[in-house]
Structures are given as structure tokens and as C-alpha cells.
Amino acid sequence: MGMMKKLLYSLLIILLVASAGFTAEKKIRWKLAMTWGPTLHPLSDTAEHMAEIVKELSDGNFVINIDASNVHKAPFGIFDMVKLGQYEMGHTASYYYKGKNIAFLPLTTMPFGMTAPEQYAWFYYGGGLELMQEAYTKHGMLAFPGGNTGNQMGGWFTKEINSLDDLKGLKMRIPGFAGQIMSKLGVTVTNIPPGELYTALERGTVDAVEWTGPGMDINMGFHKIAKYYYTGWHEPGSEVEFLINEKEYNKLPEKYKKILKIAMKTAAYDMYIQSYEMNAEAWQQMKEKYPDIKVKVFPEEVLKEMKTAYDNLVASYEKESPMFKKIMESKRAYLDKVRDWTHISDYLYLKSTSESNLN
Amino acid sequence: MGMMKKLLYSLLIILLVASAGFTAEKKIRWKLAMTWGPTLHPLSDTAEHMAEIVKELSDGNFVINIDASNVHKAPFGIFDMVKLGQYEMGHTASYYYKGKNIAFLPLTTMPFGMTAPEQYAWFYYGGGLELMQEAYTKHGMLAFPGGNTGNQMGGWFTKEINSLDDLKGLKMRIPGFAGQIMSKLGVTVTNIPPGELYTALERGTVDAVEWTGPGMDINMGFHKIAKYYYTGWHEPGSEVEFLINEKEYNKLPEKYKKILKIAMKTAAYDMYIQSYEMNAEAWQQMKEKYPDIKVKVFPEEVLKEMKTAYDNLVASYEKESPMFKKIMESKRAYLDKVRDWTHISDYLYLKSTSESNLN
Numbered sequence: 001m002g003m004m005k006k007l008l009y010s011l012l013i014i015l016l017v018a019s020a021g022f023t024a025e026k027k028i029r030w031k032l033a034m035t036w037g038p039t040l041h042p043l044s045d046t047a048e049h050m051a052e053i054v055k056e057l058s059d060g061n062f063v064i065n066i067d068a069s070n071v072h073k074a075p076f077g078i079f080d081m082v083k084l085g086q087y088e089m090g091h092t093a094s095y096y097y098k099g100k101n102i103a104f105l106p107l108t109t110m111p112f113g114m115t116a117p118e119q120y121a122w123f124y125y126g127g128g129l130e131l132m133q134e135a136y137t138k139h140g141m142l143a144f145p146g147g148n149t150g151n152q153m154g155g156w157f158t159k160e161i162n163s164l165d166d167l168k169g170l171k172m173r174i175p176g177f178a179g180q181i182m183s184k185l186g187v188t189v190t191n192i193p194p195g196e197l198y199t200a201l202e203r204g205t206v207d208a209v210e211w212t213g214p215g216m217d218i219n220m221g222f223h224k225i226a227k228y229y230y231t232g233w234h235e236p237g238s239e240v241e242f243l244i245n246e247k248e249y250n251k252l253p254e255k256y257k258k259i260l261k262i263a264m265k266t267a268a269y270d271m272y273i274q275s276y277e278m279n280a281e282a283w284q285q286m287k288e289k290y291p292d293i294k295v296k297v298f299p300e301e302v303l304k305e306m307k308t309a310y311d312n313l314v315a316s317y318e319k320e321s322p323m324f325k326k327i328m329e330s331k332r333a334y335l336d337k338v339r340d341w342t343h344i345s346d347y348l349y350l351k352s353t354s355e356s357n358l359n
Numbered sequence: 360m361g362m363m364k365k366l367l368y369s370l371l372i373i374l375l376v377a378s379a380g381f382t383a384e385k386k387i388r389w390k391l392a393m394t395w396g397p398t399l400h401p402l403s404d405t406a407e408h409m410a411e412i413v414k415e416l417s418d419g420n421f422v423i424n425i426d427a428s429n430v431h432k433a434p435f436g437i438f439d440m441v442k443l444g445q446y447e448m449g450h451t452a453s454y455y456y457k458g459k460n461i462a463f464l465p466l467t468t469m470p471f472g473m474t475a476p477e478q479y480a481w482f483y484y485g486g487g488l489e490l491m492q493e494a495y496t497k498h499g500m501l502a503f504p505g506g507n508t509g510n511q512m513g514g515w516f517t518k519e520i521n522s523l524d525d526l527k528g529l530k531m532r533i534p535g536f537a538g539q540i541m542s543k544l545g546v547t548v549t550n551i552p553p554g555e556l557y558t559a560l561e562r563g564t565v566d567a568v569e570w571t572g573p574g575m576d577i578n579m580g581f582h583k584i585a586k587y588y589y590t591g592w593h594e595p596g597s598e599v600e601f602l603i604n605e606k607e608y609n610k611l612p613e614k615y616k617k618i619l620k621i622a623m624k625t626a627a628y629d630m631y632i633q634s635y636e637m638n639a640e641a642w643q644q645m646k647e648k649y650p651d652i653k654v655k656v657f658p659e660e661v662l663k664e665m666k667t668a669y670d671n672l673v674a675s676y677e678k679e680s681p682m683f684k685k686i687m688e689s690k691r692a693y694l695d696k697v698r699d700w701t702h703i704s705d706y707l708y709l710k711s712t713s714e715s716n717l718n
Binding site for chain 2: 057059112124213214229258265266270272276281284295337348354355
């Protein structure tokens with residue numbers, strides 16, 4: 001081959017390689033494990049929504065496949081699976097991992113704490129997101145807000161609660177931190193699998209069941225049996241989370257990191273709004289079909305006792321975990337500030353218009 | 360040149376053209392006009408935030424340049440400029456254009472209407488976004504939620520309002536629809552330019568001034584003069600908007616349409632949360648420095664009269680504009696449903712915890 005031909009062949013090869021490099025964006029396929037089953041709306045929709053945005057904005061080159069709990073069989077193992085890199089990503093709730101370190105508890109919600117918009121302001125403008133990274137980076141993970149359920153209800157009760165005495169010996173299904181508080185008030189906290197709860201409530205094996213809010217409660221059917229629906233105190237704005245294996249994240253092209261962050265943020269906000277709609281719709285349906293349901297607020301002496309039990313537990317955890325203390329100090333300071341605003345804005349607006357029957 | 364050389368040259372040219380076509384995504388430069396000045400936070404941040412996301416996710420190929428009102432000099436001309444294609448995009452508020460058709464009024468907020476999360480649920484899950492398109496498509500535009508101010512305050516008053524009589528002849532700066540309602544209650548509604556308002560309030564040329572909420576009010580300084588800060592009734596969740604010229608939108612590659620939609624949605628939600636933080640922070644500062652400020656709720660007889668005036672105006676507009684009627688019917692039905700949920704969730708949570716001093 002002559003010099004000219006050789007040169008031209010070389011140029012051709014360079015161009016082919018270069019054009020291939022430019023045109024094909026990096027193909028990446030991730031796996032996400034979620035705590036929930038494949039149709040537990042709105043939770044299951046949120047990871048799907050996030051993955052859909054990522055796929056669209058990457059021209060189909062960054063694909064996140066989702067495994068629901070029926071596939072991986074470890075609903076509360078998301079933390080470990082993402083930490084170990086078995087999944088690049090997870091969709092779960094931080095408070096499920098309080099056994100590893102109590103500092104993971106307040107990253108979801110806290111009794112007597114912030115509502116969803118208050119807590120989003122803390123995450124994005126009050127230092128919350130940075131504290132969340134501080135807690136997770138020790139485990140080689142990044143964590144981001146993953147959607148809000150809205151204010152959760154206090155539970156379905158077959159008996160009215162008029163005093164602290166009415167709680168003594170009451171059998172209730174209420175898991176987690178709220179369950180610990182209820183047990184301090186003399187409630188017998190039971191742990192019955194979700195599939196058996198309806199029958200347990202119907203037969204009186206339990207007297208009360210805490211679940212979520214109308215949007216998710218309606219499929220459980222508790223409103224067909226229990227007449228008293230108590231308002232919330234324990235989960236005023238539960239934010240679930242996206243977990244990401246840090247090493248895998250660092251391997252991503254910069255652009256995919258940006259796409260992923262925007263997708264998580266939008267899907268999370270959207271879940272809060274989807275929850276709002278689902279709760280409103282389900283509550284309307286329940287009320288129409290079961291007009292005897294009575295919405296009740298726990299008596300003041302009960303709420304005060306819950307708060308005392310809560311304060312004592314928080315004080316003991318603060319001694320146990322400096323990171324828990326750091327997060328709680330930040331949350332308390334932010335709540336002090338933000339609640340005063342909520343009070344003079346939405347709260348007094350809702351109070352004055354509802355008391356005067358103006359809507 | 361021999362056959363071989365000719366063939367190779369041709370191949371080279373084809374490859375060069377093809378690789379250029381693949382690698383360079385379409386370069387697009389848009390202009391956005393906004394109603395606000397360049398530093399009117401959080402409003403001005405929102406268009407910037409949106410444009411930044413668009414630029415990042417398009418690798419810098421889709422650039423939206425922003426003109427603030429000091430550049431285009433037509434703060435309330437955004438509708439016309441976007442309609443005529445002088446700007447591809449705008450950031451403004453729908454209720455500024457109620458003079459064109461009263462149907463544009465309820466796409467921002469309505470007195471005695473929905474709070475921000477309630478209204479987002481209406482937009483995204485209750486048919487609101489579709490009605491918004493129906494209103495704007497006649498004008499060759501698309502419209503999307505563009506950020507929420509949160510619940511706005513009723514205004515700064517130098518005198519306490521204890522009865523309907525106290526409003527008769529009161530001189531107040533309160534523009535737009537709320538001003539129309541106030542004038543029905545005997546208030547003398549004045550229109551003083553923002554730059555002169557502080558002096559007007561100080562000298563008693565006006566007795567009261569409505570602005571926004573603490574976050575934006577603090578820079579105006581009204582809290583240094585007026586002692587009574589009345590809670591809101593007239594703008595419970597003002598959603599500003601992004602307007603897009605439909606022809607220009609249709610020219611966009613599909614991917615840029617997706618990027619633009621995600622960017623607008625995220626920036627809008629973020630403005631609601633940024634407003635929450637700004638209001639909370641400013642209110643804390645005001646209270647600390649001016650502890651004499653008294654937060655007041657209008658007396659029930661005043662609120663009821665406002666509501667009657669509001670109902671009458673709405674009834675007359677419904678006769679005037681079928682599109683206004685259609686939007687109001689949708690909003691009323693959604694409010695009926697969603698407020699019941701707000702009432703048993705956030706409202707009773709805030710009520711029971713604040714009455715028992717649990718936070």
C-alpha cells in the first residue's frame with residue numbers, strides 16, 4: 001500500500017472510532033431494590049417514576065431496573081444490599097434501620113415533628129440533606145429524599161379512647177418508634193403480619209391498628225370494622241428515601257449524576273402530591289360509604305403522656321448516639337422557626353375559614 | 360486521482376458529515392421574559408433555576424436567556440410578548456391577565472381556596488393542568504405551574520380591625536381581585552407604586568398595605584411602622600406560571616420538550632419550599648427585632664362579609680365567562696374533597712399539638 005493509501009486508511013479508522021465514541025453515550029444498567037411490593041401505591045410508583053425520568057433524559061442509555069420485595073425477599077435488607085453493592089440503588093425508609101444506628105430514625109419523620117413542606121424546607125434549606133449524607137457516607141452510601149406520605153393517621157380503634165386508662169392493656173398493632181411510645185402508655189403492642197390484620201381486628205385479637213392514611217388504609221378494609229379513626233401525632237410527614245452505593249455513583253458520567261438527582265427530587269415531590277390526592281379521594285369514599293366513622297383526636301392527657309414518653313426516649317437516644325443528637329438539635333431548631341410560620345399562615349387560615357364555615 | 364483514492368475521499372466526507380450530525384445535538388437559544396425584577400427572591404430564582412437545569416441536562420445545547428422587568432420594561436406584558444413570539448417563554452402569574460378573560464384569574468389562586476399542596480394535587484391529579492392548557496391554547500400558548508409563594512398574609516395595618524365599621528373608609532393598598540372584594544366592604548383601595556408605599560404608610564396616606572408574606576415583606580420594612588399583621592384569606596397558595604409559545608415549543612426536539620417539562624416542574628416545587636424557608640426565616644427575624652407586632656385574624660363578621668362579596672363576584676364572572684365557570688366548578692369540587700383530608704390530617708395535627716403546647 002502506498003503512503004497516501006496508508007494515511008487515508010489510518011484517518012478512516014480514527015474517524016470511525018472517534019464518531020463511535022461521540023455518538024454512543026455510555027450505556028449503564030442499574031438495579032434498584034425497594035422495600036415495597038410492586039403495586040403498593042404511591043410508594044411503588046415513585047421509584048418507577050424516577051427510573052422513567054432517568055431513562056427518558058438519557059435517551060434510554062441509563063436504565064434502572066426495579067426489583068420489588070416479592071423478587072428480592074428482603075424488604076428491610078435494602079440498606080445492606082445497597083451498601084454491599086448487590087444493588088446500586090434502593091428505595092426504602094431510613095427509620096427501618098434505627099437498629100444499626102438510632103441516628104437513622106429522625107431522617108424519616110419524628111412524632112410531634114415537622115409536616116411535609118416544613119421538613120422539605122429543612123432538607124433543602126435547613127441543613128437536613130447534608131446531615132443525611134453525613135449519616136450515610138460512613139456506610140458508603142448517598143441518601144436523598146424519596147417521597148412523602150403526608151401526615152399519617154393515629155389508627156383505627158374499635159373503642160373510643162377517653163382517658164389514659166382506656167389505653168391500659170389495649171391491644172394495638174403499631175410498629176416502630178410509635179409502638180415503643182404506646183407501650184410506655186400501657187398499650188400491649190402486638191406484631192401481626194399485614195395479611196392477618198383484618199381478621200385480627202374483626203375477631204378482637206387486636207383493638208386497634210395503625211397503618212398509614214386513608215389512601216393506603218382503604219385497601220386494608222379496617223374502616224369496615226373500626227368506627228373510630230384517630231388523628232395523627234407520630235408520623236406528621238414521613239419521607240422515604242433513595243439510597244445509592246457511593247462507589248457506583250462515582251463511576252457515573254457527570255451528566256448522569258445530574259439526571260439522577262433531578263429525577264429523584266421530582267419523583268419525591270410528586271409522591272407527596274400523589275399521596276395528597278390518594279388520601280383525599282379515599283377519605284371521601286370511606287365517609288360516603290361508612291358515614292358512621294368518627295374522626296377523633298386523642299384526649300389532651302393522652303397526647304401529653306405520649307409527648308413525655310417521646311421526650312424521655314429522645315433524651316436516652318441522645319446519650320447513646322452523637323449523630324442522633326446532632327440531627328435532633330438541627331430538627332428542633334428548624335421546627336421552632338418553621339412552625340411559627342405555619343401557625344400564622346396555613347394554620348390560622350384553615351382555622352378561621354373552617355370555624356366560620358367559609359369553605 | 361485513482362478510483363481507490365476517490366472512494367476513500369468520498370468515505371471520509373460521508374463519515375465527517377455523519378459524525379458531525381450525530382455528535383452535535385441541536386443548539387437552541389430561547390429568551391424568557393419575567394414579570395419580576397432580577398433579584399426579587401424567590402420569584403426571580405425560579406426561572407433561573409429552571410434555565411440552569413435545562414442547560415445542564417442538554418449539555419449546554421439548550422440555553423434559555425432571562426430578561427427581567429428592568430430589561431423588557433413590560434412586567435404585565437409577558438402574556439402578549441410570548442403570544443406574539445417576541446419571547447419563546449415567560450415567567451409570570453395568570454391572574455395578571457384577568458382583563459383579557461376572567462378565566463385566567465383562578466389559575467393562580469382564589470380567596471378562601473386551596474393551599475399550595477391542595478392546589479398542586481388539583482393541577483397534577485385533579486384536572487387542573489388540562490384546564491390550564493384549554494385556557495391558554497386559544498392564545499397559542501402552553502402554561503405550567505411555575506412556583507408557589509405559600510399562603511399570603513392579609514396585610515400590615517396601623518389600626519386594629521374589630522368590626523366591619525373599622526374598615527369603612529380605611530385607606531389600603533391591596534391590588535387585584537382582593538382589592539375589589541375589600542372595596543365592597545367599604546375600604547378605599549389605593550394604588551400607590553411600591554417605591555412610595557413605606558412613606559405612605561409612615562405618613563398615614565394609607566392605613567394598611569397588603570404585600571406577600573414575611574419573606575418578601577421584610578425588605579419593604581412595613582413591620583417597622585405597622586403593628587398589626589393580619590392573617591391571610593385572599594391568596595392561600597399563589598401559583599405563578601411558565602408560559603410557552605406553542606409554535607416554538609412544537610419546533611423543539613422531543614428530548615428538549617421532556618427536559619423543559621421536568622425543569623419547570625422541579626423549579627416550581629422548589630420555589631414553594633424556598634418560600635417556606637424565606638417566610639419562616641424572615642418571620643423569626645421580624646418577631647425578634649419587633650416583639651410588639653401582633654398577629655391578628657380578621658373578626659368573623661369581616662371574614663363572612665368578604666366571603667359574601669367574593670361569592671357575588673364569582674357568580675357574576677360565571678355568567679360572563681363559561682371557561683371561568685368550568686375552572687371554578689372543577690376547583691370547588693376538588694376543594695370539597697381535598698380540604699376534608701387536610702382537616703383531619705395537618706389541621707387537626709397542628710391544632711391538637713399547639714393547643715396542648717406539644718411543640
